[in-house]
Amino acid sequence: MVQIDKTSSKPYYEQLALSIKQEIVLGILQAGDQLPSVREMAKQLLMNPNTVSKTYKLLEQEQVLVTIKGKGTYVKDRQDLPRDELRIMQIKEQFKEVVINAYQLEVSTKELQQWLESITNEVGGN
Amino acid sequence: MVQIDKTSSKPYYEQLALSIKQEIVLGILQAGDQLPSVREMAKQLLMNPNTVSKTYKLLEQEQVLVTIKGKGTYVKDRQDLPRDELRIMQIKEQFKEVVINAYQLEVSTKELQQWLESITNEVGGN
Amino acid sequence: MVQIDKTSSKPYYEQLALSIKQEIVLGILQAGDQLPSVREMAKQLLMNPNTVSKTYKLLEQEQVLVTIKGKGTYVKDRQDLPRDELRIMQIKEQFKEVVINAYQLEVSTKELQQWLESITNEVGGN
Amino acid sequence: MVQIDKTSSKPYYEQLALSIKQEIVLGILQAGDQLPSVREMAKQLLMNPNTVSKTYKLLEQEQVLVTIKGKGTYVKDRQDLPRDELRIMQIKEQFKEVVINAYQLEVSTKELQQWLESITNEVGGN
C-alpha cells in the first residue's frame, strides 16, 4: 500500500506522513486502528526505523496519531478535538501558493474546481 | 513590494520566485517588463546576489522570465507558449496533497471552494 | 579518469558534465552506479564543491543522474524514459551549426561521415 | 534574411558570424561579394555597430572575410588558402561533443547519418 519514492526530493518522513493521512481520509485507517510497530513498518518499507519513528512523532504532534507506551501507535479519534485553526491557516497559505502556481501555468479557475471535485470524489472529503 | 521572511524555513529563492509569480498574476509585472538587476534586487532585499540569480534562473527554466545577458531580466510573454502539461500534472499532485491535508484538519469541501474563490478574487485568475 | 582542462574557456561544470556523459555512453558508468560525492569529486578534480554540485544538478535536470538527498548521486536508468524530443531538436540545431562550420572550412561530407564513424567506433553508439 | 535571437544565450556576434557563414555555404554570398557596411548592417539588425564590427573582425581572423580600408568588407576567395587544419581539429572536437550528447539522448547512428544527409542537401556541402 504505502509507497516511498526514494528519488523524490521530499523527505521520507514527509512522504510517509502524507500516506498515512491519506489512508485516514480514505477510511482505510480508522480511529482506534493500530498502526504497524516502528520496526515492522520500517521492515515493510525498507526504511530506517528512526525515520518511521520520526513520522509517528510528527503525526502525534499533529494530533493524528497517539502512542501508548508499551502498547503501540493508534489512529486518534478526532471527534473530541477542536479544529486546529493555526494549522488550517498554514494549509491555507500552501493552498494559495499552489493556486497561484496553477494560474501562472494558465490553469483556469474552472479546472481548479474540477480538480477539487475529483479529489473529493476520490477520497470522500467532508 | 516583494517581501522576504527571513525566519521562514522556505528558502529565500523560493519565496522570491513565488512573489514574482504573484506579481505577474496580479498584473503588477507584465510581459516585457524589466526586473531589477540581480545586484539591485539583492540590495533591496538585503540578500546575496547569488541567491537572486538562482531565483531568476529558476523562473527562466519555468519559462516565466527571460534574461538577455549583459542587458537584464524580463517578464516573458506567455502568449506564444503551449501549456506545460508536465508541470501542470506536478502542480495537480501538490494540489491534491494540500487538499488531503486540509481534509485531515476537518476543513470541508465547501470551505475549500470558498478559499479558491477568495484567491481568485484577490489575484484575478482566469 | 575524468579530466578538467583549467585553461579551456569552456566552464568547468560543462566539461565535467560532458565527461560524465561520455563515461555513461562508454559504459564505464552504468545505470545505478553511484558517483563520487560532491565533496569527494571536488577534491579529486581540485575544484570547488559548488561547481561539482552545479554539474550534478544540471545532469539531473537532463535526466542523466538522480540524487537522493543524504545518500548520494546515481546514474539514472534511462530504460523507462521516453525520448526527450525537445532536447533532441536542440542537439540537432547544434549539429547543423557544427556541420556548417566544417563545410566552411572545406571539410567534405565524406570526411564528416568518417568522423561520425570513428566516434561511433570509439564510444559505441546505438 | 539574417536573424538575431536577442534572448539566446549565444552572443550576438557569434550568431551573426554563423549566419554569414551559412549564407556563404549556401551560395547566397559568394567570393568577392561586398557585405553591408558596419553601420548599415547594425541598422538593419538593430544592433550596436561595435558588435557588427567585432563579427567582421572575427571572420577576418578566420579568413572568411577581408576588409579593405576605406572601401568595405568582402567575402574572401578561399581558392588560394590551404585548409586550416588547426581549426578543423577544433570543429572535430565540437562535432564529437554533439554526437556524444545525441547518443546520450538515444539518437541512433543511423539518425545522425540522416541528419548529416539532410543538412548536406539543404546547404549543399562539398
Added chain:
DNA sequence: GTGGTCTAGACCACG
C-alpha cells in the same frame, strides 16, 4: 552596467 562562473567556507536537514 549586466548576468555568468567560480572559489571559500558556513550552517542545516536528512537518515
Added chain:
DNA sequence: GTGGTCTAGACCACG
C-alpha cells in the same frame, strides 16, 4: 556522511 542553501566576494564576457 550526504546534498541543499546561503553569504561574501572575485573575475570575466558582452555590448
